[in-house]
Amino acid sequence: MKAAPEAQRRLLDLQAVDTALAQLAHRRKSLPEIAEIEAVAREISALEDERVRAQVAVDDLDRDISRFEKDIDQVRQRKAKDQKQLDAGGSLKQVEGLQHELATLNRRQSELEDAELELMEQREAAAAALTEVQDRITAAVHRRADAERRRDETSAEIVKEQEFKAAARGPLANDLPADLVTLYDKIRTETGMGAALVYAGRCGACRIELYGADLNRVKSAPADEVVRCEECRRIMVRTSESGL
Known part of the structure; x- marks a missing residue:
């Protein structure tokens, strides 16, 4: 799948909102x-x-x-x-x-x-x-x-915060390519997280360091290529902090 680098980076913003929503839901239940x-x-x-x-x-x-x-x-x-x-x-x-x-x-x-x-x-x-x-x-x-x-x-306070976060999520998701959001949501539903930043050569989701052929695969992938972690299958978002 292809998606502009900026769109991939904005997946992190969407993931941040979804993480916050998941944390609020867990907090409400706990x-x-x-x-x-x-x-x-x-x-x-x-x-x-x-x-x-x-x-x-x-x-x-x-x-x-x-x-x-x-x-x-x-x-x-x-x-x-x-x-x-x-x-x-x-x-x-x-x-x-x-x-x-x-x-x-x-x-x-x-x-x-x-x-x-x-x-x-x-x-x-x-x-x-x-x-x-x-x-x-x-x-x-x-x-x-x-x-x-x-x-x-x-x-009641948590519900208000959930509603606020949910309201912010809609426009954010709508501004991203539909196929990218569909893939992201599918992964997030299955694993709890859809996308993570690659940081210092590690997948930000499973924290496993990239090395060998896997590292070469990620480094050589075009900037608009949607890359997924071989270990946890999440979308790996590459930025200048990725150490690649």
Whole structure:
């Protein structure tokens, strides 16, 4: 392929724009906030599991406490009934039987109330654990929201710069021979770089030094010949800095 030396040199300007665009795209995909958001999301997921377990513990204790309250209430009702019968009087045997049952019911009520008190203390600790994990979830959600805000702000800035670079690329590419740009774009799509300056006898893309027959090939090529690197296949742009 033939192309004027000046057109080949301007490929470097086009490559500079494309390199900048590639770097901006990579930067946008690799923002530290993205990793931060993913880490916080994993943290929130783990905390949600912890919150569910804490909530289940509280619910189980509430159910047990409710059962004890019902049992205590039943004992109280039975005591009230016995006390009413005792107050109404009766035979000695009936009175002794009621007194014995009341004593038994008092012991049972005391045992139930002690057990309930222990459960209530456990419930207080479980509720505190639930509140603590909920607070940690809230804090993590706030951190994620802050990271998302920073990500969006930085991403918006990068997009603006990408749009600016893309706008500059169009006129630059349009001023170059269409077949040269087509070849350049094909190589760039395949390798990430379409053209590079030959500098001090080295390919500016793969950094391999030209020597022997390859060096002679490049040195002897006409100025308007589009030369490609034998190693990396990129277009090699020759200037006075090429050392040929």
